[in-house]
Amino acid sequence: MNYIVIYDGNCNLCVTLVQVLESIDQGQLFEYVPMQDLEILNQFSITAEDCEMGMILINTKAPEFRWQGSDAAEEIGRLLPVGDVFVTAYRGLPGAKWMGDRFYEQIRDNRYTIFGKRSTTYHSPYPVGCKASLSEEKSST
Structure with a gap:
């Protein structure tokens, strides 16, 4: 599955x-789109x-499966090697999910004030369609 x-x-x-996440995954499981790329976002409605x-995670094999905000962060964590153990433990702690959701919302709503805003939009070296492009390059050589 790809996301x-x-x-x-x-x-x-x-x-x-x-x-x-890019350094851990190296484009194997995840592809990336900045929220500022409205043309690609339109393709996913x-x-x-x-x-x-907040952030959004889409299952490319079944695009109706989407996670957003802290749920997306948890799902990404669950998909990483050994991440499921930590996410399961987190979800099992009474009140942790509720607190995590509130914490995410505070960070989301104040991210530029707390962490700053970039002067240019970051585009990942693993954009949507990257794997198809790499496969086409290999088959044409």
Whole structure:
């Protein structure tokens, strides 16, 4: 399965976390789209208003399966090697999910004030369609 991570490409925290995820995954499971790329978001029927609620994770094999905000962060964690153990433990702690959701909302709503805003939008080296492009390049050589 492959997933698309939609992130705020102007947020310093968001970009740093995407870069960490890129270094772990190396484009094997996740592809990335900044929320500022409205053309690609339109392909998934995602509006700028949708993005105001936080990062979005889409299952490319079944695009109707989407997670947003802290749920997306948890699902990404669950999909990483050994991540399921930590996410399961987190979800099992009484009140942790509720507190995590509130914490995410505070960070989301104040991210530029707390972490700053980039002067240019970050575009991942693993964008949507990257694997198809790489496969086409290999088959043409």
